[in-house]
Amino acid sequence: VISTFSGEQCTFGTANSNDVWRSFIDSTEAEPCFFIPAFFFNNPSTLEDYTVMDGGFNWNAAWPAGDFDVNFDPDESWIRPLGGRAYMAGVSPWFFTHYSPDSYNKNFIYLCDNWMFAQHWELLIANRDRIVMVQGMTWNDWGESHHLGPLIQDEKEPESQAWVDGFDHTAWLDLFAYYAQAFKTGDYPAIGRDRIFLCLYPTNTNANDSLGRPANWQWTCDFLWAVVLLTDPATVMLQCGPNQGSWDVPSGLSKLKLPLTVNCSVTASVRRADGSGMDFSPAGFTFSTTPPSYNFNAFVAASP
Template sequence: MIPTSFLLLFALLGSSKALTILPPVEAETAQQKPVVAHFMVGNTYPYTVNNWLYDIKLAASKGIDGFALNLGRDTWQAARVADAYAAAMSSNTGFKLFLSFDMTSLPCASPDDAGALQSYIRSYYAHPNQFRYAGLPLVSTFAGENCRFGRGSLDDAWASAVKPAGGMPVYFLPSFFVDPASFSGLPVMDGAFSWNSGWPMGNYAANFSMDTTYVSNLGGRSYMAAMSPWFFTHYGRDTYNKNWIFRFDDWLVVERWEQLLQHRDQVALVEIITWNDYGESHYIGPIDGAQPNSQSWVNGFEHQPWLDLLQYYIQAFKTGSFPPISRDRVFLWARLYPAGADAPDPVGRPDGWTYTQDILWGTVFLTAPADVTLSCGPSVKTMRVAAGVTKVMLPLVATCDVQAKVVRTNKVVVDHKPQGFRFRTDPPSYNFNAFVSAS
């Protein structure tokens, strides 16, 4: 099961950014705020409790507070959810879980369908590792705006499913793909999750406009924002018929965090999209479990090096203060093939392929000023970089191997030559996934 991200078209805004240094977060905004990651239960068919335990411990070590368990209609998923809660309890990490009903998969036409959701909620309502917000178990969705559960209105429908009379109260933060202007007529919501805020919905740099629209229409209710490092899906018409990118240029993974930090007072929670959705290429966890026929663009494209980069921003968002830079590091990511090059691929180029440039994106963490050199074949750039966190980039123009060097007082302190990070001008397929590395 793979959820399809619904397109919301917004006006073209913003422009690409050059080399910049991250601004500080004001200390007076310091207040602990949760960060969770979306987890596709549908990709865990072969999982055991030990698989869950590994993922939970890894996520917790990077500052992630919990997983939003994306649940579909497969009957076996109930057992995997039970394993997840058991693993969380045995992990001794304080890691939490909550249910995120995937309504592009689950049925929602009848009162019995609502009862099935209630049964899930009851099963984990009092679990010690149930994620709670404002003292109540958090419940979310992917979609659900077309559900009625045998009721007349959307609000009545979801009240019957998650807040029935005499039922167990929950904190309901759905991701409905509706006009935010309709939120005033949906009192069943305790807030909203904006799934598509994780990426620009057109050919423009990331901005906070969609978030602002949500916040202004929630009337003080809680806003859960999305952040995502990437988006590429490449299914042909004979399978899921999903073949497009969302714009991920201009250091999206960093830019999005910067915007969330700048508007931290408006954002109650952040949900990272995703831990393990391989089909849409925005996974940050290990490549494990059962891929949804995405091996051709996922295998060999590890994203875990992003986790340490995310950890820095997660801590800043949760606490309101950036952690100190304790060592020099370089984080790099790019597509491995030119966007405009032809490939022997029957699926064809993804929609939106003109949104992306052939550029190596990077972020440098420095304990003190240094000279940073990025190189790939004939493309070489050396720059003086200040202490702190700095965004860097390098055009990719020819078949080459990526390298980054950090030199301070004539001494090489970082020499990063990531294995497999080779840009090729002769792509074997239209693979727009990211190759990610960290020194």
């Protein structure tokens, strides 16, 4: 499988980029390949002209393009003009970048509220018969905050430390694996033990930050977002300072949220009538109403 990030404008003196890529793919005949690039087209119908593509990958479908929840429409807009060729979907947990005009000049968010990562996975699983594969996006773009997994110190983009350092996203990997198994098989896997996955923006929008608020900041709300996997029904409690909530939750997967209004540290618990359950107080998992700078990266934690 060969994919790309962009490349639709590469012509190298030929009539069009389809011919360029055809020449490249033909040169790999000794090693047959399946070409499924992430080209960027304003009009998806252009896909009909790119006969070199064995399939397509709509990179930007991984996030909502406006002030609305993630949906399957961007994927659908590519599946139709591909005309039966393969479609690879992308799924991403987050997006925030805060570079100044003196560096990469990128300062914006996409809407990741409302359990976007989980909701998108569930959409893809519901449409799995129309998708040949799913790509996790990404494993190493720390500067845009959509890394899945750990930080690798020597590979982080320069000038991103202010919103990247300390924001390891390894806690998302087990949730990713849960959904990936459901996508592969069509059945959600059995839950072997109670788990709580938490994420939040660590700050609100009142920072004394010379760079200014990121574009689209007004789309988001100050909430703690929780995805809970339970072996049996239980009462789940979330708390951050004076804000607390308690829910009677069935077995399986549930999504909960808690408003954040003051400086506070997060705790969570699971309780059952027979005394079983757990307490979860992730270290450093805090929310601040008076941050020194804007940080809409995701602080993520998962119970053992």
